Amino acid sequence: MQVSGKIKLINETQTFGASGFRKRELVLTTDEQYPQMLLIEFVQDKVDILDNYQVGQDVTISINLRGREWINPEGVAKYFNSITGWRIEASAAAVPQQGQAPKSFETTSIAQNEEPDDLPF
Template identity: 55%
Template sequence: MEVQGTIKWIDETKTYGSNGFRKREVVLTTEEQYPQHLLVEFIQDKTDLLNSFQAGQQVRISINLKGREWVNPQGETKYFNSIQGWKIEALQEGDSGSGLPPVPPMEAFEPAKDLKEEDYDDLPF
């Protein structure tokens, strides 16, 4: 999955536990009728991917949705979701996200010539 929008905030890398688990969070604001502020976490070696980005940049982030179950001391089951990023790339102005180059305007193309039926008979087979 992918999400795209503008970086609102990037946190610093934080380390947890004795085995050095690393996590870094970024808030992405989507650009739609009702913008959403999505917290995306990058973990372990993926935290370094955020080093070259800053607030205000338009980006596309490849994500995985993660969910887990937890039973509290009272025996109640709780569920938690997270959005985990594994790739981030800057968007160019006007990038539609299709991965295709921009199409030139219609004025850049020449009109097609009227072809006669015999023009189609030049095939080698």
């Protein structure tokens, strides 16, 4: 699953417990009619991939939705969801720069100085 938008916030890496569990949170503002601010967690070895990104950058993040049950002391079940990121890519890299043709059009017959084929079939 993927989600796209603009990075609003990147928190510092947090380390928990004797095991050294690491977590880093990112807030993404989606590109929708009603933008959503999603808290996305990156854990363990994935926290370091956020070092290459900045607030304000347009990105696409590959995510997993996680859910868990917790039984409180009164015996009532509570449910929690989290969004865990595992890959992030800059959105601008997928768009050709202005004035550049997409690679699939660079080697057409016209580019090789041949006459264009104007037949309709």
